[in-house]
Amino acid sequence: MKFPLFSSLYGRIFAIFWLTLLLVVFTLVLLPILDPRTQHTIPAPDLHRFQAAAQNIGLRLAEARGPAGQRLQQLTHDSRRKGFQLYFTSTEGEIIAPDGRNKALRNFITMADDPAKPRQRLYGRWMMAGPFQVDAQPAPVLMYVGRIWHRPPPFFIQILDKPLQLLLVTMLVSTPLLLWLAWAVTIPARRLQQAAERVATGQFEADPTLEAGPREFRQAGASFNQMVRAINQTISGQQRLLSDISHELRSPLTRLRMATALAKRKQGDSAELARIDTEAERLEKMISELLELSRMQSNGQGQREHTDAGSLWLEMLEDARFEAEQCQKQLDYGTLEAWPLCGNPGLLISALENVVRNAIKYGRETIQIRFQPGADHLEIWIDDDGEGVPDSELGDIFRPFYRVSTARDRSSGGTGLGLAITDSAIRQHNGTVSASRSPLGGLQIRLTLPLDTTPA
Known part of the structure; x- marks a missing residue:
């Protein structure tokens, strides 16, 4: 309920x-x-005992001889030796016995003066009770009883x-x-x-448990899930649009290349036909890389595995070293150990491979790759001795289709999507990418990836 x-x-x-x-x-x-420090009714056993004592005192006073005041003084003196104190006042509240000032008695008789309704009240450790009527001659008197209160006060x-x-x-x-x-x-x-952190890493999944708890959080959770669904719909729509564009563009590109091949067969090779075929090939490559980037951005969280740096990149780096040697260049990647990683193996391989092949392409003689593990992350430095990138453009080279005018123009054959793919893959694994001028004189790319700290 x-x-x-x-x-x-x-x-x-x-x-x-x-x-x-x-x-x-x-x-x-x-x-x-x-x-007990406030006025209360007297418990029945004590009330009966005090009333009986008052009645007994009245009988004793009737049998005794001498002035009533003297007899009352004697009674108060005798009671003190028995561990309690008797007080006697007139019906008008004047203290008869004992002699002397008594603040507790004076305060009590101002609030309790009706013998038909005797009360009791605690003053420190001294409990006052009364009044009780004592029949004496020539006029009745009121009796009050004072005694030490041994019971502890209530806990509260x-x-x-x-x-x-x-x-x-x-x-x-x-x-x-x-x-x-x-x-x-x-x-x-x-x-x-936790749901926001999952979305930050690219996992756009609605969480039904967010719509439980207090009403304010249920409303926030429902809005959050609605946002996630809207993002998913946007990404899916974008993916479908790119797939449709790719399909529509590849069909005329295929016909264009077939037409170029037929023209070559009939007319022979020419510079114009070669240029058409080259541009068509570049356009097809650009479309393929664009689709790869789109798939990476929308499905990058799939197929995550626990792996290590050695088994992940060793084969790719060996192939890159062989490729560099064929180009009369030297590639050195230092020590590669089994540092634990968690992610999509294909994306992580592609992220580093794009940077390494870029360095091979634009470096003159030397490419250096360094791995530096930290407490909770792994840093990868890729340096080359090529022409480098102007400092003003270092922040732009990870944008899709961006080309540096000095080294990455269309004559180089690049599409401007390689570093964008690297940036997207690394960021989807909660890593960072940055570029700076290399000590070798060319470009330095720094990749940072979190190490896998989950227990095996």
């Missing part, structure tokens, strides 16, 4: 506030009833009298309520945080 009051975060705070307020009110109402009275204990009890009472409130708030907040 669900209570509407607790479906809202504000409702839960409101409920805790009122529950605390009810506890305070209950304590304030209960305090006068249980506090002791707490209220000691601020530190009161603070401790308040914390003990309020802590479970506050912990419950914190739990009610942090559980859905943590779920929302």
